[in-house]
Amino acid sequence: MNPHLLLIFHYAFPIVLAVLGFWGLLYFKRIDLKVWAWVFLQCSVGFYFLQLSMENPAPGSNGPNPLALDLGSGVFIVALLTGGLLLGLAGFLKQQNGSWDEDEINRRLKP
Amino acid sequence: MSQQGPVLLLLLPWAGALLMLGVALLSRRLCSLLYFLVLSLDFWVLFRSFPVLIAKGFWNYELGGWAPPWGIELVETPFNALLTGFILVVAILAWFYIRKLRLPGPTGARRERWLLSLFLFLTGTALGFLLLRDAFSIYLLLEALMIFWAGTILLLNPKGALDAFRILLWGSAASTVYLVGVLFLSASAGTVQLDDLLAQLFTSKTPGVALAAGVFMVFAWVLPSIFPAPYFFSRLLNHTPSFVTGFLVSVGARSAGYLLFVLCFFTLNVPNLVLPLWTTLLLYLLVLLLLSLFVLASRQRDFQHAMAYLAVAQGGYLLAGFVLGNKSGLAGSLLELLSQTLAVSGLFFVSESLRQGVGPQPLSRLIGMARHRFWTWTALMVFLASAVGVPPTGGFFAKFYLFQGALEKHDWALLAILSLAALFNLFYLGKFTFYLCEHRSAVPDLPPPSFSSLFPIMVLAAGVLLLGVFHQEILHTYVEPSLPRAFQNLPVPNVPFLGKAVE
Numbered sequence: 001m002n003p004h005l006l007l008i009f010h011y012a013f014p015i016v017l018a019v020l021g022f023w024g025l026l027y028f029k030r031i032d033l034k035v036w037a038w039v040f041l042q043c044s045v046g047f048y049f050l051q052l053s054m055e056n057p058a059p060g061s062n063g064p065n066p067l068a069l070d071l072g073s074g075v076f077i078v079a080l081l082t083g084g085l086l087l088g089l090a091g092f093l094k095q096q097n098g099s100w101d102e103d104e105i106n107r108r109l110k111p
Numbered sequence: 112m113s114q115q116g117p118v119l120l121l122l123l124p125w126a127g128a129l130l131m132l133g134v135a136l137l138s139r140r141l142c143s144l145l146y147f148l149v150l151s152l153d154f155w156v157l158f159r160s161f162p163v164l165i166a167k168g169f170w171n172y173e174l175g176g177w178a179p180p181w182g183i184e185l186v187e188t189p190f191n192a193l194l195t196g197f198i199l200v201v202a203i204l205a206w207f208y209i210r211k212l213r214l215p216g217p218t219g220a221r222r223e224r225w226l227l228s229l230f231l232f233l234t235g236t237a238l239g240f241l242l243l244r245d246a247f248s249i250y251l252l253l254e255a256l257m258i259f260w261a262g263t264i265l266l267l268n269p270k271g272a273l274d275a276f277r278i279l280l281w282g283s284a285a286s287t288v289y290l291v292g293v294l295f296l297s298a299s300a301g302t303v304q305l306d307d308l309l310a311q312l313f314t315s316k317t318p319g320v321a322l323a324a325g326v327f328m329v330f331a332w333v334l335p336s337i338f339p340a341p342y343f344f345s346r347l348l349n350h351t352p353s354f355v356t357g358f359l360v361s362v363g364a365r366s367a368g369y370l371l372f373v374l375c376f377f378t379l380n381v382p383n384l385v386l387p388l389w390t391t392l393l394l395y396l397l398v399l400l401l402l403s404l405f406v407l408a409s410r411q412r413d414f415q416h417a418m419a420y421l422a423v424a425q426g427g428y429l430l431a432g433f434v435l436g437n438k439s440g441l442a443g444s445l446l447e448l449l450s451q452t453l454a455v456s457g458l459f460f461v462s463e464s465l466r467q468g469v470g471p472q473p474l475s476r477l478i479g480m481a482r483h484r485f486w487t488w489t490a491l492m493v494f495l496a497s498a499v500g501v502p503p504t505g506g507f508f509a510k511f512y513l514f515q516g517a518l519e520k521h522d523w524a525l526l527a528i529l530s531l532a533a534l535f536n537l538f539y540l541g542k543f544t545f546y547l548c549e550h551r552s553a554v555p556d557l558p559p560p561s562f563s564s565l566f567p568i569m570v571l572a573a574g575v576l577l578l579g580v581f582h583q584e585i586l587h588t589y590v591e592p593s594l595p596r597a598f599q600n601l602p603v604p605n606v607p608f609l610g611k612a613v614e
Binding site: 042045105110 | 181247251254257258261265270272273275276279280283284287290291293294297298301302303346
């Protein structure tokens with residue numbers, strides 16, 4: 001692959017994911033979309049760890065750095081588990097209150 | 112057994128919690144018994160480790176015999192062992208309230224059993240914060256804390272699903288930002304072991320990385336430090352049993368506070384790191400903001416809301432010691448941490464013993480309480496005295512060392528902030544005491560006292576007083592050995608240099 005493209009893919013992709021994630025967490029009103037924004041944020045850090053493992057090969061080999069690879073995989077597993085819990089909780093809230101909108105749910109749960 | 116102390120200490124609550132998920136299908140009584148047995152066993156393991164700790168000063172344990180960075184290291188020091196003991200005591204005392212808890216609905220009985228399991232998971236997570244020395248494992252624990260925290264709220268409170276969702280979403284997002292800090296450190300130092308990190312950062316002369324990582328990592332402490340401020344969690348406070356809130360604040364937030372101390376003073380404290388002005392100003396503002404919550408606490412009309420603000424505001428004292436960063440300041444912060452673990456849980460346990468079911472708890476119901484619930488009132492006074500800083504409580508001596516630290520550093524701004532907070536609190540404590548002792552003909556509408564509601568708060572009150580009475584011994588034996596080496600009274604090695612002895 002073209003080295004410039006590779007560089008853009010390696011660095012720009014996680015940064016775009018992280019920015020989108022933060023933006024979504026702060027501005028989305030729908031709780032399901034907030035969860036997806038959270039998944040974007042989580043994945044951006046996971047990608048960075050994988051990138052780190054590629055850039056710093058293990059001493060005496062050309063393979064990826066096992067420590068960074070372990071950490072990157074760990075982040076994706078956490079994203080899968082916690083993301084699943086968050087989506088389940090969002091679905092439960094929608095079922096109980098009939099809306100995805102956070103403000104609307106808050107209003108219905110008052111006092 | 113004698114060689115596996117730290118790992119047993121950490122794994123027993125986790126193993127007990129997993130076992131309880133199965134036992135929960137059988138019997139409530141069995142779950143209750145298992146909870147008590149697991150925590151008592153853990154306490155015994157801890158008790159057995161004290162002679163080793165006092166003799167050696169610390170206990171390093173490599174999980175599976177693997178050295179870092181591949182293996183995970185546990186470190187037990189006299190201070191974190193003492194804090195572990197306090198956390199186990201709070202968890203054991205919470206058992207007295209869980210036994211009496213009856214949740215409504217057809218699933219109530221099952222949820223009560225799961226609550227015991229979640230309490231064990233939360234205790235295990237808190238112990239992990241105290242013992243683990245691996246930045247990535249700490250990230251996993253932060254995620255676990257949020258999951259168990261949200262799970263506990265969801266289990267107890269049918270109206271708490273949105274609060275549980277918010278706690279999990281924002282707490283987990285903050286943990287991810289912490290992970291970005293870990294990423295920076297890992298990229299720069301090639302390790303995630305906390306003690307290794309300091310050495311690597313120092314050798315590579317990259318204090319900027321330590322600063323950037325620190326700025327990202329502290330985000331993980333936002334949620335534990337604002338929980339359960341009524342501004343954000345009003346509904347949750349009204350619908351959750353008080354002892355559960357007290358347990359979460361005391362065990363979760365205070366163990367996270369110790370972890371912050373370790374990160375700031377043992378991992379990122381690179382010798383040539385100079386904090387820029389904006390971070391220093393931000394820290395002072397945070398101390399001021401947290402301590403100003405004492406004013407909000409005094410303006411509440413609901414007892415539990417007032418206690419919630421009081422619990423959050425006390426975080427300001429911990430942070431003040433960290434900002435001072437000298438020996439007296441840090442000793443004051445660590446003593447405050449011990450004292451708050453007991454006093455904060457005590458305040459919420461008192462609230463539980465004065466409450467009938469869930470719902471608001473107006474302060475007006477407590478008028479004249481001293482005449483009708485004398486022992487509960489006495490315990491409440493001890494906890495408040497510790498929070499405010501009245502002798503001979505542990506909280507008083509902690510604040511005394513904080514003042515001493517500010518004086519030694521000539522930090523007049525922080526001294527002024529601390530003095531204002533102390534004066535305001537003393538004034539308000541006097542007013543509140545008068546309110547509780549006021550003579551009214553009508554008997555206050557309070558539930559009758561029982562052994563299981565009084566025993567936990569009396570034990571905690573005795574602990575707060577003992578902490579004050581024996582503060583010298585605690586400082587000398589437990590706190591001082593856990594301070595950064597620069598503040599320990601170690602003999603200076605007499606290194607021969609060019610044939611001459613050098614001090």
